[in-house]
Amino acid sequence: MQEKIPVLREPVRKRRGGKKLLAVLLLLFIVILCVLFFNSSISKISSVSVEGQKYTLATDIRKAAGIAVGDAFFGTTASTIQARVKTLKPIEKVDVIKSFPGKVRIVVEEYQTVAFELSDQGALTAILSNGSSVPTGADTIVDKPILSGWKADDPVKAQLCKELASIPPQSLSDFSEIIPAPSMAYPDRIKIYTRTRFEVITAASLLPQKISALNAVIETQEPGLITMLLADTYVPFAPDAGENKDNGKKETTQ
Known part of the structure; x- marks a missing residue:
């Protein structure tokens, strides 16, 4: 009596097109979020405070820092701002604290x-x-x-x-x-x-x-x-x- 050989089924091929589409949609979603974020007020500098000065005007320190309310919060690093403020002759030390969202605090120490x-x-x-x-x-x-x-x-x-x-x-x-x-x-x-x-x-x-x-x-x-x-x-x-x-x-x- 002859035994029947079972028919082998071909494995179902997974569709790669669905994953690619999902990746594209996810990337597009991230890009849209980034565009919306950098064009929103939350990504802008909302306040710039200056502390510690005795003789130097706060307006001169803000001008030397090169930042103002409305500028991009991530557009300038804290180290760059420090280097700019230190060009003022009376300033010996500078500490820049950036607090998200939008707050920049410049603490200076003048020469004795x-x-x-x-x-x-x-x-x-x-x-x-x-x-x-x-x-x-x-x-x-x-x-x-x-x-x-x-x-x-x-x-x-x-x-x-x-x-x-x-x-x-x-x-x-x-x-x-x-x-x-x-x-x-x-x-x-x-x-x-x-x-x-x-x-x-x-x-x-x-x-x-x-x-x-x-x-x-x-x-x-x-x-x-x-x-x-x-x-x-x-x-x-x-x-x-x-x-x-x-x-x-x-x-x-x-």
Whole structure:
């Protein structure tokens, strides 16, 4: 008796056209969503806030940042904005925080104020640790020394500002005025007048290392002339120095 051989069925071929169509539709859907997103208000900058500035105008910082309300939120990176704002001379540090949707926060830190100066027009300007000058407000408290007789492009002035930044603020509070007094031996020699009626002759490059000894003399001695260069000397003013202090001065040869 012969057995019947079962008929083998051909496997059903899966239709690939359906998957391809689904992929195309999905891609088209994603493209439409992207177009709608980037053309909607949710993808735009809705606010730009500036914090931390004292002398620099917020409008100048926004202008330097190169962004404004209505610009594309993802059009500019935070690092790019930081680099732009740092081109402003008073700005030392910048932190940019982007919060979706639409908020950009720019937090700046200006260089330290180390002194003040009167402009040619008689306006008070603040001198920062990097040597740049910025206008101050009318209500500014002058708690730093006044720089007098300095040229704007004097390299010693820039060096002095850098050195003043390394000195604790409480040590600068007694400094009333600083003027240039260059000599052959010390091109960066300076003269400091204090609020406690001392005169100090030193060099800008030596000031940070001499400040401790200077404070010790001021705290323990009567007003006089202090010289702190190669050697440190102290000469008290004559008893009538309050009326005519120049009579008690002793010029240094250093």
